[in-house]
Amino acid sequence: MKAITQAAYGGPEQLTLTEHPEPKVAPSEVLIEVKAAGVNPVDWKLGAGYLDSLMEVHFPLVPGWDVAGVITALGPDVPEFAVGDEVYGYIRKDSAHLGAYAERVSANVRMLARKPASLSWSQAAGVPLAGLTALQSIDRTGVTSGDTVLVHGASGGVGSLGVQIAVARGARVIGTASERNHEYLRSLGAEPITYGDGLADRVKALAPEGVDVVLDFVGGGAVRASVEVHRDRSRLVSIADGDVVGLGGQALWVRPDSAGLAELGRLADEGKLAVHVEHELPLAEAARAWELSQAGRTRGKIVLTV
Incomplete structure (x- = not known):
């Protein structure tokens, strides 16, 4: 599969679009075909090494903790979802290695909820974190x-x-x-x-x-x-x-929470939560997305489409 990777700590210049092994799907996890990945300041801060004292980071690193996509496979013990379900989530794991800037990503069900029907893929990917x-x-x-x-x-x-x-x-x-x-x-x-x-x-x-x-x-x-x-x-x-x-x-440091995602989805579908995506870029332009995020002038969200 194609994924954005970085080989070592650094800035946007470290990001490259490469072929990467398929993620494994552990118990209580699902495999997601990524439609869009949200870009957050923590992505480039992690990539620059600013969180090195807090998190184990394994290279080559695939960044990204926000995802919206379709479930294509289930790990053992996943009664919550079925193949074909549309989901979104904040998929921060205990260590950083295989994130959402990819064609496919695995995630634990406790990090996911059903995608709000009223939101596009890009809007949904901009919500979780x-x-x-x-x-x-x-x-x-x-x-x-x-x-x-x-x-x-x-x-x-x-x-x-x-x-x-x-x-x-x-x-x-x-x-x-x-x-x-x-x-x-x-x-x-x-x-x-x-x-x-x-x-x-x-x-x-x-x-x-x-x-x-x-x-x-x-x-x-x-x-x-x-x-x-x-x-x-x-x-x-x-x-x-x-x-x-x-x-x-x-x-406060945000925690993954499927119930919270469900509440956000309800607010969106009730017309009480709009999501403004100011920059929507293809996956290959992840470096440009980081540059825009680092500039600190974005209204709303930056999203990568896959």
């Missing part, structure tokens, strides 16, 4: 109807989904983004503000009593900038700033 990150952040902070939620990085892959999930739960959402993305945030149901100096004053202008929840999906000092407008630091979550724990908040 980002959507579960947003959902688990929202669950961790107990967002509910009547809360005012401040979302940092609101126009990005995680933030844009987090805005919509919070709105679906009845929350008022204030989202930080560059000016060019303000109309986009309004379309998702958020009240946009710019980030940077004077952030607290801009938040107070919209919410004089402060906010109930802060979700930091961007890092870069957003957590500290939020402290003076936040009522309860235990309802502060960051996926990008470890200092959050010292400030009384919580750090």
